[in-house]
Amino acid sequence: MMDIVTGILLLIGSVFAIAAAIGVLRFPDLYTRMHAASKAGTLGSGLMLLAIPIAAFQPDIALRAVAGVVFFLLTAPVSAHLLARAAYISGLVPGHGSGIDDLKGRYDPNTGNLSSHAESPRSSRKKVQN
Amino acid sequence: MTAERFLEICILMSLALLAVSFLMITVRIVIGPTLADRVLALDSLVSIGIGFIAIIAIKTGYPLYVDVAIALGLVGFLATVALARFILRRERPEGSEIAAAGKDRKTGTP
Incomplete structure (x- = not known):
């Protein structure tokens, strides 16, 4: 029974990993590549890590695997x-190439801070320059 | 089909899928148009390496490999953070105006 659960977890995790790889490649x-890599990739490696304590069935290994998944x-x-x-x-x-850039003019170029509205004196100066 | 046989088949299929995804991400590292693409691909390569370590831990029956996986994840996270800081310092255009870099901007398409 535990072997079947372990195998299914490994298969689901590797399917998520290959989905992340296809996203990163295509x-x-x-x-958009970052969506695939950071969501599907993390879920895949986390599921495969969770398969270790099910196969080993020891409490210390289970604790370490869960801590690792939480860390990832x-x-x-x-x-x-x-x-x-x-x-x-x-x-x-x-x-x-779609021309949509919602963050345009919201980063302070000197400090790197993000402001919630684009109409700051610095961004209007940029419009004049452009 | 017994449960052990099912686990063996699952381990082999998972190893094959992870190998294919490792190859795909390596292609992205080679052709990646910007440095940020390569850093992202290296980050996902680390997560696939964690998957390999998990499969080997189950296949060999030696579950202490989970410590190796945690250490690899920590190193991968620190490497990504350091390379992100490096990109932030390195590629800022002259005059450090974000919108003024329009002519120098890369589109990200290969």
Whole structure:
């Protein structure tokens, strides 16, 4: 019974991993690729880690595996957000040519802080420049 | 079909799927148009490596491999954070105006 549950968890996890890999390979934009990598990839590796305590059936291994899954679920959004923020500030346009950029003019270029409204004196100065 | 045989088949299929996804992400690392694409692909390569470690832990019956997986996840997270800071420092255009970089912007398409 435990072997069947372990095998099913491994299969589901690897299917999520290959879905993440197809997304990373085929999506057109960095930001859409980030969706696939940070959501499906984390879920796949987390499910495969959760298969270890079911196969081993020891409480210390189970505790460590659950702690590892919680750690991955906490750190994957942080690293994805840091990478997306760095890519946006360094000038990578989102939207893949559709021209939609909701963050335009909201980052303070000197401090890197994000403001909630785009109509700041700095952004109006940018409009004059363009 | 016994349960052990089912587990063996599942382990083999999972290893095959993970190998294919490893190859796909390696292709993205090679062709990735910007540095951020390569960093993202390396991050997902680390998560696939964690999956490999989990499968090997079950296949060999040695569950202490979960510590290796946790350490690899920690190293991958720190590497992604460091490379994100590096991208933030390195690729900022001249004058450091975000919207003024229009002519230098990359579209991200290969």
